[in-house]
Amino acid sequence: MASEQQDAIEAPAIGRSRHFVDDILAEADIRINGDRPWDIQLHREEALDEIVARQSMGLGETYMRGDWDVQAIDQFIYRILDSDLGRHFKSWRHIFPYIRSCLLNLQSRRRAFEVGEHHYDLGNEFYAAMLDSRLTYSCGYWKEAQTLDEAQEAKLDLICRKLQLEPGMKLLDIGCGWGSLIGYAAQKYQVECVGVTVSREQRAYVAERYANLPITVHLQDYRELNEPFDRIASVGMFEHVGRKNHRAFMEVSKRCLKKDGILLLHTIGKSKPAPTDPWVEKYIFPNGEIPAASQITLAAQELLTCEDLHNFGPDYDKTLMAWHDNFERNWPRFADRYGRRFYRMWRYYLLLCAASFRVRRMQLWQWMLSKNRTDSVERIC
Incomplete structure (x- = not known):
């Protein structure tokens, strides 16, 4: 375990007066300064008022500052979500992110490269230490897999x-x-491949690693695509498209698919349209937005035919916990470069997401969509 985590968890809990948050957390069997892995250890009492006032943002930012700790953040967040403690804190604050996402195109062409620069360009060495050997930054398929590498290769082959x-x-x-x-497709299935990305680091990595394969990668926005392909895949990217551009994505896919072509859309999803968690948007994925099934269906309407929908959301919990294990084990290599605040931010991000998939607040979907096919696409799981 990294030294920063040890120091924080071993810091003494403060003496304190009872707060009404104690009673709310008790509904999820969480105790402040308790001795179980999911009990919160409070280091600054004023943090409770900040969490009440700012909710998700307050919870994440007070953790980043070191105001509180939990040995098992994933278990702590899971209990909060499973008990729906958020119902105690509903307020007018929730309406403004929703209105903003409806009125503004947060994923316009002008903003398209922001997430690449903020998140994906952190450094290939950092991601290589956290991910599998192929650097697959999306949900693995754990049906028969025992390791992260096996789960990711199974997903690619699927x-x-x-x-x-x-x-x-x-x-x-x-x-x-x-x-x-x-x-993987070029090596195992002998196909010619074209990729597009908004990350310079990713483009450089692909060019070097796969220099001997028929692979071309462009640093460009997907809306600029206009050439024919037999097949299209999009894995873990649709979360950056946004509601204002869902239809445009499907129009581009239809434009680029040959007759009888197939699109596989691999994306995180949720039950109903809602804005992104404000902490996640500010610190992890700027301008991101998780789609609802209804939004995907509407975007594809009269453009592409849905052939199959496969949900294996619980596999993302396993994937995120595997990434977290790698992150913790390799953190000493990056501590001086990124610092304690980044460590706490990244740890919180990985375990918050794992808990969200564990409680089924988020799903992982693979949509199979076709263009102008007279026959159905075989269902494979």
């Missing part, structure tokens, strides 16, 4: 089989990341 890839086909990967899918 995608290739769903797309019915054959030698000589041309595959487009919208939001290709560090090239795990296009690298």
